Amino acid sequence: MKRKFFVAGNWKMNGSTSFNEDLINFFNQAEIRDQNVEIGVAVPSVYLSNIVNNLRKDWFVAAQNCFKNEKGAYTGEISCHMLKDIGVNWSIIGHSERRIIFNESDELVGEKCEYLLSQGMKVILCVGELRSERESGETKQVCLRQLKAATEKLKDWSNLVIAYEPVWAIGTGKVATPEEAQEVHKVIREWLRTSVSATVAESMSIVYGGSVKAENCVDLGKMEDIDGFLVGGACKYM
Numbered sequence: 001m002k003r004k005f006f007v008a009g010n011w012k013m014n015g016s017t018s019f020n021e022d023l024i025n026f027f028n029q030a031e032i033r034d035q036n037v038e039i040g041v042a043v044p045s046v047y048l049s050n051i052v053n054n055l056r057k058d059w060f061v062a063a064q065n066c067f068k069n070e071k072g073a074y075t076g077e078i079s080c081h082m083l084k085d086i087g088v089n090w091s092i093i094g095h096s097e098r099r100i101i102f103n104e105s106d107e108l109v110g111e112k113c114e115y116l117l118s119q120g121m122k123v124i125l126c127v128g129e130l131r132s133e134r135e136s137g138e139t140k141q142v143c144l145r146q147l148k149a150a151t152e153k154l155k156d157w158s159n160l161v162i163a164y165e166p167v168w169a170i171g172t173g174k175v176a177t178p179e180e181a182q183e184v185h186k187v188i189r190e191w192l193r194t195s196v197s198a199t200v201a202e203s204m205s206i207v208y209g210g211s212v213k214a215e216n217c218v219d220l221g222k223m224e225d226i227d228g229f230l231v232g233g234a235c236k237y238m
């Protein structure tokens, strides 16, 4: 089974109404019509509705985070039911900025991931190690621990994309080499093959994120197990 290339831009907490308008106009005019590439943008929640309404329909719009319950007393949170209500059916879950700055545990990330998928959402699940964890040889262990915790109860894997985002490469300009990234992507795919199924392993999009830009994406994209990118700063939102 041939995997579709997958590219999403994570705007993080950037953008404004006027800036978004310019960017959306630019995107809408871009000559990218390749059926084998899935493209989307993950935007701040306040802009989701507007971007869903104005962005070209062959691209998807994603939330950057989403809570694990339908509704209730969770001040500041949004539910996937609200996202679907405005036409958004993708969300990033477990980004390292959520894990580190907002103390999201493996367990919470797992609950969110499973709930969203059970509700028919599509999820970009982020995993990745700290610089110190890489230096102490724990990269594979950390990524697999995060992956297992997030997928423990998963039955249907078809709406999941896994993003390997080494924390030391995010926003630092220190991109992983194609070989470094490939090594981890391969470990993830092997784990899927042995712990889930060969079909899930072959069909799963495993994308790389961390200082991806025009100059380095071609070589990264040539690697066997790299199926696309989650891009931050190079989205040119700043």
Ligand SMILES: O=C(CO)COP(=O)(O)O
Pocket: 010, 095, 165, 169, 170, 171, 172, 173, 209, 210, 211, 212, 230, 231, 232, 233, 234
């Ligand atoms: O965190 C990222 C995407 O989710 C990557 O960010 P940068 O591309 O800015 O390193």
